[in-house]
Amino acid sequence: xxxxxxxxxxxxxxxxxxxxxxLSRPEWKERRMIVELNGAIVGKEDYGHVTxxxxxxxxxxxxxxxx
Amino acid sequence: MISAGQDRYSRQERFYGIGxxxxxxxxxxxxxxxxxxxxxxACAETMVRSGVGRVTLIDRDYVEWSNLQRQNLYSEQxxxxxxxxxxxxxxxxxxxxxxxxxxxxxxDITAEEIGLxxxxxxxxxxAADNFEVRMIVNDIAVRDGIPWIYGACTGSYGISMTIVPxxxxxxxxxxxxxxxxxxxxxxxxxxxxxxxxxxAYQTAEALKWLSGNVSALRGTLVSFDLWTNRHSxxxxxxxxxxxxxxxxxxxxxxxxxxxxxxxxTVLCGRDTVQIRPASPAxxxxxxxxxxxxxxxRAERNPYMLSLTLEKHRLAVFPDGRVLIHGxxxxxxxxxxxxxxFG
Numbered sequence: 001x002x003x004x005x006x007x008x009x010x011x012x013x014x015x016x017x018x019x020x021x022x023l024s025r026p027e028w029k030e031r032r033m034i035v036e037l038n039g040a041i042v043g044k045e046d047y048g049h050v051t052x053x054x055x056x057x058x059x060x061x062x063x064x065x066x067x
Numbered sequence: 068m069i070s071a072g073q074d075r076y077s078r079q080e081r082f083y084g085i086g087x088x089x090x091x092x093x094x095x096x097x098x099x100x101x102x103x104x105x106x107x108x109a110c111a112e113t114m115v116r117s118g119v120g121r122v123t124l125i126d127r128d129y130v131e132w133s134n135l136q137r138q139n140l141y142s143e144q145x146x147x148x149x150x151x152x153x154x155x156x157x158x159x160x161x162x163x164x165x166x167x168x169x170x171x172x173x174x175d176i177t178a179e180e181i182g183l184x185x186x187x188x189x190x191x192x193x194a195a196d197n198f199e200v201r202m203i204v205n206d207i208a209v210r211d212g213i214p215w216i217y218g219a220c221t222g223s224y225g226i227s228m229t230i231v232p233x234x235x236x237x238x239x240x241x242x243x244x245x246x247x248x249x250x251x252x253x254x255x256x257x258x259x260x261x262x263x264x265x266x267a268y269q270t271a272e273a274l275k276w277l278s279g280n281v282s283a284l285r286g287t288l289v290s291f292d293l294w295t296n297r298h299s300x301x302x303x304x305x306x307x308x309x310x311x312x313x314x315x316x317x318x319x320x321x322x323x324x325x326x327x328x329x330x331x332t333v334l335c336g337r338d339t340v341q342i343r344p345a346s347p348a349x350x351x352x353x354x355x356x357x358x359x360x361x362x363x364r365a366e367r368n369p370y371m372l373s374l375t376l377e378k379h380r381l382a383v384f385p386d387g388r389v390l391i392h393g394x395x396x397x398x399x400x401x402x403x404x405x406x407x408f409g
Contacts, residue, residue, distance in 0.1 A: 006297060032246040034288060034301060041305050044243070061290045061299055063246055066221040066257060067106040067196045 004057040020047040022058070031062040076118050089278030090118065096277040097121040099188040101176060101204055103152040104128070105257065106218050107194035108140040109266030110273075114167075114192070115160045117274060121168040122160065125184060126152040127175040127341070127388065128334070129371060137259040149382075151370045173370060175343060175388060176200045178323045181207050190276055191215035192269055197332065198245045202313075202322040205230065205238040209314045210323070214276055218269040222255035223294035225265035228303065229272045229284055232314065236306045239313035239322075241288075260293050331397045339392045340400035344408075348387030355383060359407060379403060 001012045003022075019035060019042060022028075035042045036059035042050055052058075080090045096119050100107050103126035114122050130138075130145040130152055138152075145155040157171030172184070176195070185191065185207050193215060195201050201217065208215040209232045217238055218227040230237050268289055275283045287300040307314070312321050332341045352372045356365045363376040372383040379393035381403070389408065391400040 006299075032242055034241060034303065034306070036301055041301060041303065043306060059299055059301070061226065061288060061301060063198075063242060064219045064221045064224060064226060065196060065198050065201075065246065067102050067104055067194045067219050 001052070001054055003052065004055070006058075006060055017051065018048055019050040019052060019058075022052060023047060028060065028062075033063070034061045035059070036061075079117060084280055084283065085274070085278050089280070092278050093118050093274070094120050096190070097188045098123070098190050098192060098273065098277070099184055100124045100192045100194055101200060102126055102194035102196060103140070103156045103171070104134070104194060104196055105137045105259075105262040106220065106266050106269070107152070107192075108138045108156065109262055110192045110194055110218075110270055111156060111160055112140060112163065113266065113270040114273065115164045115169065117270075118164065119167060119277065121170070123170040123172065123184065123188070124153050124156050124160075125172045125174055125176060126156070127173065127384075128152050128390070129382065130155055131337075133337075137257060137262050148368060149371065149373060150368075154370060173384065174386060175341070176203055177343075178203050178206075179325055181323075185211060185213060188213060190273055192273060193217050193219075194266075196334070198242070199322075199332070201238060202242075202245065206313050206320040206322040208232060209237050209239075209318075210320050216269045216272050218265045220261040220265040221257055222292075223258055223261050224255075224290070224292045225261045225268070226288070226290040227265055227268040227272075228288045229276075229286075231284070235286070236303050236308070237311060237314040240306050240308045240311045241303060258293070264291060264293060331401060333395055333397060334390070337392070338395050339390050340394060340397050342389050342391065342400060342404045344387040350383065350385050350387055352383065352385060359383075362407065374407075376403075381407070 003010050038057050076090050079085050080087050098114050098119050100111050103124045111122055111124055129149045130141045132146045134141055140156045140159045151173040153171035153173045157169045160169045181203055191208055191213055193201055193204055204215055212232045214231045216229050288303045289300045291298045309315050312319050330343050334341055352367055356367045356372050359365050359374045363374050366373045374381040379391055382390040389404055391403050394400050
């Protein structure tokens with residue numbers, strides 16, 4: 001399955017199902033993020049039932065604390 | 068005092084968005100800056116040079132050599148003398164623009180005391196180094212209707228959002244709890260341009276708000292990475308929650324309740340833990356210098372007392388706070404603290 005994550009073409013071995021599945025991957029699991037799917041922001045409550053499709057564009061913005 | 072030239076703000080007034088009217092508004096504005104580290108330095112310098120009427124900085128820390136790479140208000144002398152950042156910053160800022168009322172406060176931001184500093188400000192610029200403080204700032208800003216501008220950075224990455232109470236989503240809408248883990252300046256480092264870019268986003272929004280250009284506000288959560296050349300701007304208005312504990316209809320301002328703030332904090336970017344007494348204290352540093360000098364090398368300036376032990380160094384402040392350097396472990400820090408302060 002092919003996704004565009006923050007503009008980068010990313011191939012995932014298996015279909016990753018929902019947005020929640022994608023966000024549970026180790027590289028994002030620990031982060032607090034705001035997520036856009038194909039240009040529309042997605043609320044946290046919807047992560048579990050938004051299904052990803054081939055070619056989707058996912059934008060992930062993470063919060064940091066340094067200052 | 069050197070008399071200010073008539074044309075000091077001429078280029079800013081010539082700018083279509085500000086003009087003489089906007090400049091007059093800036094001169095009447097009062098801004099509070101939370102933190103005087105990298106973002107605090109950059110934001111404060113821009114506010115003071117722009118001719119904002121009053122700029123107040125609050126910071127709990129003091130200048131160290133590792134700060135000089137990116138914290139643009141500080142000098143080698145400040146680091147050598149371990150000057151509190153709020154004191155060194157205020158001194159530098161007054162020399163940059165003597166017509167601005169500059170106040171530097173050496174203190175920690177707590178739920179109990181933040182109201183003392185926010186009482187009559189028009190805007191809060193966030194330059195804190197942790198989310199605990201940001202959530203306190205968010206709660207009081209939303210409660211009292213003060214706009215505030217979140218900004219943070221690490222590595223080559225930065226992020227900012229302007230929170231206008233009653234209009235935009237607040238930080239608590241976006242973050243349902245304190246983030247743990249993730250990058251810090253400790254793990255990811257930080258480069259100066261990431262600081263300057265973040266501060267540029269923050270201070271541009273500040274100038275808009277303070278000069279009365281509300282419609283020019285960005286309205287999005289902006290983030291960028293200067294190393295990978297990514298940029299993003301997201302409209303977060305959809306994330307405003309009706310049930311948000313800070314800005315929703317049954318709001319409780321959870322981060323303002325006494326005791327919500329932990330007494331032990333691991334400082335970002337440093338092998339250091341801060342311990343705060345349960346209630347604010349007034350320490351006589353001279354007396355403590357006498358007591359502690361039996362245990363290690365004690366040095367004192369008007370703002371703090373430094374005690375060098377075999378493996379750790381303690382920085383003791385008159386308000387009772389102690390920074391314990393040489394450990395990132397809160398439990399070890401607490402045990403060292405109790406050894407000397409009971």
